[in-house]
Amino acid sequence: MIHDTRILYPSLAPNIGYYATIAAHDSISIAMMGPFDKRHKETHRYEVADTRGRLNLTVPIKAPHGIKNARWSDVLVSGHGRWQAIHSTTLASAYGRTPFYEYYIDRLAPALFVEENTPLEAQIRAVNDAICKILLIDTEINYDASEANTTPSTQCSSEYWQIRKAEHGFLSGLSVLDLIFNMGPEAALVVRKFYK
Secondary structure, three states, X not given: OEOOOOEEOOOOOOEHHHHHHHHOEOEEEEOOOOEOOOOOHHHOEEEEEEOOEEEEEEOOEEOOOOOOOXXXXXXXXXOHHHHHHHHHHHHHHXXXXXXXXXXXXXXXXXXHOOOOOXXXXXXXXXXXXXXXXXXXXXXXXXOOOOOOOEOOOOOOOOOOOOOOHHXXXXXXXXXXXXXXXXXXXXXXXXXXXXXX
């Protein structure tokens, strides 16, 4: 385990490199107390692979109006556009035929498909908790940092099996959900080999 202080930008269901960085440390911080910046879409967006290739799924948020020096911890999830149903249908369409979708979706759904006015921080925490349990990561995660100092790699050092590989080739940098649904229990091994 690495003992230096890494601070990651908040991100919803991010890529393998993000979780490889978490797994490589005893403890890590996530900058939920950092300033809200609507240009940082990765905080509430994740990328999956469907029949057409890469697809971004965005959780709509309510900008923290009237809060001076708003932070990511002040942001709430919006109910706009029935996004929960769209994300659920999209994930089922994209990964329903993978070997492990049915096994993991019920564990992930309560964290992924939250109700309107849920704090974005609570959703990110819940998603990280669920994913870390699946990936057997026991790193202590703190959400009190105000500025990120680490940008995890998005390039996987080795390819893993993807259901859409024949159509699109290997797609790197996708949400770790792609790895989990395609590889199941072996996903934890892929994450640990990421930097090797």
